[in-house]
Amino acid sequence: MATTESSSVELTGSSAGYGVDNPAPVIEPPRARTARTPKSTRTNFELYGWLFMRLSGIVLVVLVIGHLLIQLVLDGGVSKIGFAFVAGRWASPFWMAWDLIMLWLAMLHGANGLRTIINDYAERDGTRFWLKMLLWTATVFTILLGTLVIFTFDPNIR
Amino acid sequence: MSTATLDKQEPKDATGSAAVELITATFRIRRFNPEVSAEASWEDFQVEIDPKERVLDALHKIKWELDGTLTFRRSCAHGICGSDAMRINGRNRLACKTLIKDISPEKPITVEAIKGMTVLKDLVVDMEPFFQAYRDVMPFLITSGNEPTRERLQTAEDRERFDDTTKCILCAACTSSCPVFWNDGQYFGPAAIVNAHRFIFDSRDEGGEQRLEILNDKDGVWRCRTTFNCTDACPRGIEVTKAIQEVKRALITRRF
Incomplete structure (x- = not known):
């Protein structure tokens, strides 16, 4: 049972000068759990966030596919879209409600998804905080602006 | 070569x-x-x-x-x-x-x-963070009242309810295959949730509420993205992702 050894890499880090009394630093994983890890926050925020993603997702499938069909496929497709087309649709409270619900659900759904991605990938608490501040600012701005436009749209503007 | x-x-x-x-x-x-x-x-x-x-x-x-x-x-x-x-x-x-x-x-x-x-x-x-998460879900029998003089009886159906998650050997193959855990070690990880599941669904145990409350945390089961890496990795064939989903369902049905 002859065995042959071929070590392609020599483990001699002589330049670094590490030894038994001077070991190299080990690489800690980000945010390891310790006994001092903050204990339960006792809120149901994550539960509601998880539920919201599922429920809003179901509603958005209907709203968004309907929206895409009306805007891009049916009745002449994208070429029909113009000021008159939008004004005509928003004359009806039904389409105003459709667009308003779609705006709110899509923005909150996307923002919550990005929030979980930031929670997953941001290592430092500071990075985490500022990325979320940026996210919430952008979300609130877009939702408020869209809501304002839907409710104050004036078809006679010139 | x-x-x-x-x-x-x-x-x-x-x-x-x-x-x-x-x-x-x-x-x-x-x-x-x-x-x-x-x-x-x-x-x-x-x-x-x-x-x-x-x-x-x-x-x-x-x-x-x-x-x-x-x-x-x-x-x-x-x-x-x-x-x-x-x-x-x-x-x-x-x-x-x-x-x-x-x-x-x-x-x-x-x-x-x-x-x-x-x-x-x-x-x-270093397995310490892994075992810390395990300890944090209180993986031991919690009861109230007097100790019974004989063993705590349980029907075969009640035993079957959590049979899958009793197989865990704490090897950390699941937790260290989880992409959420790679990025954020604060997440409890699949193994800790499996071992919480083992007691949450045990009819003899009375600490289920406490454990559900712990896993309802922001680093608890809601961080699971159901990528099924843990189920694929488990050398004992435990359906880990299914166990995590059952804990999620228990949290939702408890709430509503």
Whole structure:
């Protein structure tokens, strides 16, 4: 049972000068759990966030596919879209409600998804905080602006 | 060098039909020794071994015959102590349950430490954060009232309810295969949730509410993205993702 050894890499880090009394630093994983890890926050925020993603997702499938069909496929497709087309649709409270619900659900759904991605990938608490501040600012701005436009749209503007 | 060849055995007598056909397999092992270098690096070992042997046998052969500095954990070597979980050919497995013939030995077999934990030396990692998460879900029977004079009885159906999650051997193959855990060690990880599940759904236990409250936390079950890495990694065949989903369902049905 002859065995042959071929070590392609020599483990001699002589330049670094590490030894038994001077070991190299080990690489800690980000945010390891310790006994001092903050204990339960006792809120149901994550539960509601998880539920919201599922429920809003179901509603958005209907709203968004309907929206895409009306805007891009049916009745002449994208070429029909113009000021008159939008004004005509928003004359009806039904389409105003459709667009308003779609705006709110899509923005909150996307923002919550990005929030979980930031929670997953941001290592430092500071990075985490500022990325979320940026996210919430952008979300609130877009939702408020869209809501304002839907409710104050004036078809006679010139 | 890395191609496996079936070595011809010397012609045996007529009764030598049980002769073992050895192959030459290359093991590419991720080495790290903080007393030598701050850098981890790959090192190739070639061993002649029966393909029906396990990866652990090859590691033993390397440690005992080629390089005694190779460091890895193993205790029982029969798939029940959970010491030798490692990343073999890019998948978390137990070295003592992985046959060499099953992992295409004609190519170099990569062996490295499980991910998401501090590598201390070669294949040995610091398991403390993993066990901290395990302790945090209170993995012990919680009851109230007087101790019964005899054993706590349970129907076969009640026992069956959590049977799958009793199989866990705490090898950390699931937790260290979870991408959420890689990025954020604050997440409890699949193994801790599996062991909470084992008591939450035990009819004799009365601490289910507390454990559900702990896993309702922002680092609890809601961080699971159902990527099923844990179910694929579990050497005991536990349906880990299903157990996590059952805890989620219990939290929602408790609430509504």
